Each structure stands twice: as C-alpha cells, then as structure tokens.
Amino acid sequence: MDFREKPINLLIEIRKVFLFFCFSFLFFFLILSLNQAFGYFRNQLNVFETQAQVLKEGLPSASTLSPIAEKExxxxxxxxxxxxxxDSLEIPRLSLGVPLIFSKTPDIKEVVKDLLKGVAVYPGSALxxxxxxxxxxxxxxxxxxxxxxxxxxxxxxxLNDLETGDEIFINFEKKQYRYxxxxxxxxxxxxxxPINENGSQQFIYLITCWPPGQDLRRLAVEAVLTD
Known part of the structure; x- marks a missing residue:
C-alpha cells in the first residue's frame, strides 16, 4: 500500500465530516427559519382577527345611519x-380595485368573513x-x-398615502359614483x-387599523360625493 494514500484518504474523510456538519447546520437553520416564519404568520393572523373588532368600534349604530338617507x-x-x-371600490392613486362586500350583520364573526372577500360595507350605511x-x-x-x-x-x-382631493370611485348596481x-x-x-354634519352631502369613510398589521389605532379617510 502506498503511504501517500493515507493523507489523501484522511483529507477525504475530513471533507466528508465538514460537509456533514455544514449540511446539518443549514438544515437546522432552515427549520428554525421556517418555524419563526410560521410563528410570525400565525401571530399576524391573530392580529387580523382582533383588527375586525377594532375596526367596528365607535361606529354609529344602524338605527342612526339608515334614517338619514331614507328621510331625504x-x-x-x-x-x-x-x-x-x-360592485367594487377603486382608488386610482393606490392602483387599487377591490370587491365591495355588503355585510348583513355587525356580528364580528360575519364581519371577519366579509373582510376576507374584499372591503366590507358596515350594515346600515347609506348606499x-x-x-x-x-x-x-x-x-x-x-x-x-x-x-x-x-x-x-x-x-x-x-391608505395613509391618500391626500386631500384624491379620487375614490364606488361601483354599485352598474353605476359609478365619484368621491x-x-x-x-x-x-x-x-x-x-367624528362624523361630518353637513346634512346636504354624502360621505364615505374608509377605515383600517394603524399602523399596518397592528391594532393599536385606526385610520379613517373621509371623502365626499362629487358631481
């Protein structure tokens, strides 16, 4: 046996061990990263659940909304x-076009479901x-x-990127309204x-939780129907 083969074989074994530890480390790192990613994803989904409750806080009841439109x-x-x-909402500045879902009840479970289909129109809102x-x-x-x-x-x-004067379009029953x-x-x-008390105009309020992905505060964008 050639004695020169021993160092070569030793180097091969060392390389195998080195590669084994490298792949083991990468595999462990991958599993750890995936676990953190799934944990973050699960936590964020829980936040979305609470967002739905926060979004509807402080809104007028249906009984105070509908009569305004019906009376006049x-x-x-x-x-x-x-x-x-x-039926949809369009915001050109945000390059946004999204289905308009008309919630039938303020029950939080139903609102959560509606928010997964688009944006939810709160029950009792003037149409x-x-x-x-x-x-x-x-x-x-x-x-x-x-x-x-x-x-x-x-x-x-x-939503915070919107500025005064920006256009918002509501498509409803084959008609488009500009705000x-x-x-x-x-x-x-x-x-x-704070509701605009101008009794001669129609307003929409786009409402979301703020900052994005959290439920600490809310952001409401008010827009008025225009000619």
Missing amino acids: SQTEKIKFILTEKP PGQGGAGRMFILGHSSPPGFPKLKYYWVFSK QVTQKIFLEKGGEI
Missing part, C-alpha cells in the same frame, strides 16, 4: 356614470344613489410590509369617528 332620499339628483363593473345626506362606512384590513397578499389582508395597507378625499383622521382604540 329622492330629494336630490345624484350624478353617476353607467358601468359594467361589479350610493339614495339621494340626500348619508354616510357609508367601508372597513378593510391592513398588513405589515412584506406580508403576502392573501385574502385581502393587505387591502388598506397604503374626493376631504380629510384623514387618526383614532385611538374605541374612539368615535
């Missing part, structure tokens, strides 16, 4: 354009085209930066949304 309905001619688009004064409340999730775009968890993450942003309102948990 048909008193004004609402301007719109015809469209073939389904576009009713005429007269009215307020429409639209709820949507916000997610932290980098979170995957799943089930509309992300839909209002960039313009009037103000942004930041609210603490449980705080009531």
